[in-house]
Amino acid sequence: xxxxxxxxxxxxxxxxxxxxxxxxxxxxxxxxxxxxxxxxxxxxxxxxxxxxxxxxxxxxxxxxxxxxxxxxxxxxxxxxxxxxxxxxxxxxxxxxxxxxxxxxxxxxxxxxxxxxxxxxxxxxxxxxxxxxxxxxxxxxxxxxxxxxxxxxxxxxxxxxxxxxxxxxxxxxxxxxxxxxxxxxxxxxxxxxxxxxxxxxxxxxxxxxxxxxxxxxxxxxxxxxxxxxxxxxxxxxxxxxxxxxxxxxxxxxxxxxxxxxxxxxxxxxxxxxxxxxxxxxxxxxxxxxxxxxxxxxxxxxxxxxxxxxxxxxxxxxxxxxxxxxxxxxxxxxxxxxxxxxxxxxxxxxxxxxxxxxxxxxxxxxxxxxxxxxxxxxxxxxxxxxxxxxxxxxxxxxxxxxxxx
Numbered sequence: 001x002x003x004x005x006x007x008x009x010x011x012x013x014x015x016x017x018x019x020x021x022x023x024x025x026x027x028x029x030x031x032x033x034x035x036x037x038x039x040x041x042x043x044x045x046x047x048x049x050x051x052x053x054x055x056x057x058x059x060x061x062x063x064x065x066x067x068x069x070x071x072x073x074x075x076x077x078x079x080x081x082x083x084x085x086x087x088x089x090x091x092x093x094x095x096x097x098x099x100x101x102x103x104x105x106x107x108x109x110x111x112x113x114x115x116x117x118x119x120x121x122x123x124x125x126x127x128x129x130x131x132x133x134x135x136x137x138x139x140x141x142x143x144x145x146x147x148x149x150x151x152x153x154x155x156x157x158x159x160x161x162x163x164x165x166x167x168x169x170x171x172x173x174x175x176x177x178x179x180x181x182x183x184x185x186x187x188x189x190x191x192x193x194x195x196x197x198x199x200x201x202x203x204x205x206x207x208x209x210x211x212x213x214x215x216x217x218x219x220x221x222x223x224x225x226x227x228x229x230x231x232x233x234x235x236x237x238x239x240x241x242x243x244x245x246x247x248x249x250x251x252x253x254x255x256x257x258x259x260x261x262x263x264x265x266x267x268x269x270x271x272x273x274x275x276x277x278x279x280x281x282x283x284x285x286x287x288x289x290x291x292x293x294x295x296x297x298x299x300x301x302x303x304x305x306x307x308x309x310x311x312x313x314x315x316x317x318x319x320x321x322x323x324x325x326x327x328x329x330x331x332x333x334x335x336x337x338x339x340x341x342x343x344x345x346x347x348x349x350x351x352x353x354x355x356x357x358x359x360x361x362x363x364x365x366x367x368x369x370x371x372x373x374x375x376x377x378x379x380x381x382x383x384x385x386x387x388x389x390x391x392x393x394x395x396x397x398x399x400x401x402x403x
Contacts (some may be wrong), residue, residue, distance in 0.1 A: 057073070057074055057075050057076045057077075057101075057391040057394070058072060058073075058074040058077075058081075058391060058394040058395065058396070059072060059073075059074075059369070059370065059389030059390050059391040059393075059394060059395055059396045060073045060074065060075055060101065060102065060369065060370060060389060060391040061073035061101070061102065061103050061104045061370045061389065062104065062370045062371075062372050062387045062388075062389045062396055063104045063105050063106045063118075063119075063372045063387075064106060064372050064373055064374060064375035064377065064385070064387055065082070065106045065115065065116030065117070065118060065140075065375065066106065066108060066109045066114070066115060066116030066375060067109070067114050067115035067116055067140070067375075068375060068376065068377045068378060069082055069083055069115060069116065069140070070082070070083055070377070070387060070396070070398075071104045071105075071106065071118050071120075072101075072104065072389070072396055073101030073102060073103065073104045073120070073370075074101045074394075075099050075100065075101040075102040075122075077101070078098050078099065078100040078101065078122070079100060079101050080100060080101040080104055080118070080120045080149070082118055082138075082143050084145070085143045085144060085145055085146075085147070086145065086146045086147075087100075087101075087118070087120060087138060087143070087147055087148075087149050088100070088146065088147070088148050088149065089101070089122050089125070089148075089149055090125075090136075090148045090149055090150035090151075098122040098124050098125040098134070099121075099122045099123045099124035099125070099133075099166070100120055100121075100122035100125070100136075100149055101120060101121075101122070102121055102122065102123055102124075102166065102167065103120070103121035103123075103135075103166060103167060103168050103169045103185075104118070104119065104120050104121070104169070105119040105169045105170050105171050106118075106119070106171055106372075106375075107119045107137065107171035107180045107182060107197060108171055108173075108179060108180040110139065110179060110180070110197050111139055111140075111141070113139075113140055113141065115140035116140070116375075117137055117138065117139045117140065117171075117197070118137070118138045118139075118140075118143070119135060119136070119137050119138075119169045119170075119171060119182060120135065120136050120138065120149055120166075120169070121133070121134075121135045121165070121166025121167060121168065121169040121184070121185075122134050122135070122136070122149070122166050123164040123165060123166040123167040123186075124164075125157070125158075125166070131161060131162055131163075131164070132157060132158030132159065132160055132161055132162065132163045132164075132165060133157075133158040133163050133164045133165030133166045133167070133186060134155055134156060134157045134158060134165060134166055135155070135156045135165060135166040135169050135182070135184050136149040136150065136153050136154070136155050136156075137153050137154045137156075137182060137197065137200045138152065138153035139152070139153060153200070154199070154200025154204040154205070154206070155200075155204070155205045155206070156182070156184060156193070156195060156200070156206055156207070156208050157205065157206075157207055157208065158186055158189070158208055159186075159189065159191075159207060159208055159209050160189065162188050163186040163188050163189040163191070163208075164186050164187050164188040164189070164220070165184055165185075165186040165189070165193075165208055165220075166184060166185075166186075167185050167186065167187050167220055167221060168183075168184075168185035168187075168220060168221060168222050168223040168224075169182070169183065169184055169185070169223065170182075170183040170223045170224050170225055170237070171183065171197075171225070172194075172225045172226075172235040172236075172237055173234065173235045174194060174234060174235055174237075174250065174251050174252075175234060175251070176233050176234040176235075179197060179198075180197060180235075181194050181195065181196055181197065181251075182194070182195045182196075182197055182200065182211075183223045183237060184208060184220075184223070185219070185220025185221060185222070185223040185239070186208065186220045187218055187219065187220035187221040188220075189215075189220070190215050190216055190217050190218060190219045190220065190241075191208075191213055191214070191215045191219060191220055192213070192214045192215075192219050192220050192223055192237070192239050192248075192252060193208040193209070193211050193212065193213050194211050194212040194213075194237075194251055194252050195208070195210065195211035195212075196211065199211075212251045212252045212253065213252065214239070214248060214252040214253075216239075216241045216242075216243070216246065217241060217242040217243065218240070218241045218242030218243075219239050219240075219241045219246070220239070221240050221241075222238070222239065222240030222268070222269065222270060223237065223238070223239055223240075224237070224238045224270060224271060224272075225237065225238070225272055226238040226247055226248075226270075226272050226282060226284065227272030227273075227274060227275070227282025227284075227297075228275075228280070228281065228282050229247050229249070229256055229257070229272075229281055229282050229284070229297050229300050230249055230256055230281065230297075230300075231279070231280040231281045231297070232249070234249070234250070236248060236249045236256060236282075237249075237252065238270045238271075238272070238284070240269065240270060243258070243260055244258060244259050244260040244261050244262050245258070245259040245262055245270050245286055246258050246259075247259075247284075247300055256300060256301065257300040257301055257302060257303075257304050258302070258303050258304065259286060259293075259295070259300075259303075259304050259305075259306055260303065260305070261288065261305075261306070262286045262287065262288040262293065262306050268318040268319065268332075268369070268370065268371075269286065269287035269288070269318075269319065270284065270285070270286045270287070270319065271284070271285050271319040271320055271321055271329075272284060272321055273285050273294070273321040273329050274321050275297070276296075277296065277298075279297065279298055281296075281297025281298055281300075282297050283295060283296050283297050284297070284300065285319045285321075285329060285331070286306060286319075287319060288306075292319070292331060293306040293307075293310040294310050295309055295310050296309065296310070318330075318331075318332035318337075318368050318369060318370060318371045319331055319332070319371070320332070320371035320372060320373060320386065321374075330371055330373075330386060330388075332367075332368025332369075332371050332388065336357050336358060336359035336367065336368060337357070337358045337359070337367070337368045337371065337388055338356075338357050339356050339357075339358075358388070358397070358399065360390055360393065360395075360397070362390070362392070362393040364392045364393075365390045365391075365392040365393040365395075366389075366390060366391050366392040367388065367390040367392075367393075367397070368388060368389075368390075369389050369390065369391050369392075370388070370389030370391075371386065371387070371388050371389070372386070372387055373385055373386035373387060377398065379398060379399075379400035385398060385399065385400055386398070386399045387399075
């Protein structure tokens with residue numbers, strides 16, 4: 001079953017005409033995905049009144065939070081959305097807009113209220129000098145129908161003008177205490193910062209340099225969880241740099257592996273796939289401009305040439321593991337998202353592993369630009385559900401989990 005949320009409520013006749021492409025005669029809104037004749041219902045959430053379909057890059061980034069909440073970025077409008085709640089960027093810089101919503105991430109449940117916290121990056125914010133960038137941690141207690149990101153949460157600001165802090169954000173448990181640390185990328189500065197969430201209480205405003213920092217040319221365009229690559233029980237971090245992908249362990253103080261020549265497409269082209277071979281180490285999927293590489297965790301030490309330890313398959317520019325240790329991965333590209341089951345560590349033909357391909361007919365939709373999941377949203381079958389951003393048409397598509 002597939003469910004589409006976040007679609008703007010325009011006329012029923014127009015929607016029926018636009019989406020009745022599977023010829024099942026099921027009018028909108030009863031079949032709002034209209035890709036699968038078995039779909040007999042959908043759930044639609046009316047967006048904030050000042051948002052319109054196709055505007056604001058709605059769906060540029062997306063994250064599913066603990067408790068079944070959905071976090072969506074809309075950087076052109078300097079906004080992020082938690083469900084129907086609107087989170088506005090607090091200010092702008094001289095170049096126009098703070099970029100709030102360029103990156104979003106889930107940061108676990110830090111306060112024990114059963115809902116995950118929202119982390120939002122705004123790399124153009126003027127704090128600390130022109131466009132130094134910032135990121136905001138907003139606990140669920142601070143979510144309202146319309147709130148400034150600077151209200152009720154904590155703010156981290158870039159060190160210097162033009163740093164671009166917040167281009168990429170992530171939550172990773174670096175010390176194994178069960179609570180995520182906050183990871184922030186500042187690619188112009190070539191830096192990745194790790195900050196304890198405990199430092200970001202209500203109203204706290206701290207500088208990025210207050211936490212651990214790792215620097216390299218271009219570091220910070222992509223920052224994601226790498227799972228546990230080295231098997232030490234702590235989370236590791238995937239950082240894309242000018243030279244390729246770097247896997248960091250500890251509090252950003254140990255380079256576990258470097259994969260040169262890949263990972264140049266920012267935060268969407270590297271992802272942890274969980275421990276697929278039961279050796280206690282997470283496997284990775286890493287993309288370049290032509291190929292997708294599946295890298296076994298045991299091979300990720302020192303400098304690793306992807307072609308030496310993995311075989312390429314068709315590239316997905318957005319990569320997401322359905323859940324750590326689960327039996328599938330989603331590989332997205334501009335025109336579709338492929339669900340690959342039981343991804344092996346050797347050579348595969350993507351067509352052989354595809355359980356289903358999802359796509360949108362809208363031209364220029366960038367469907368698959370952002371993918372996230374791992375949280376049960378209650379969409380149908382038990383298991384983790386998945387959200388796929390399509391910022392060119394201003395939508396987020398939701399796919400129900402598998403039994």
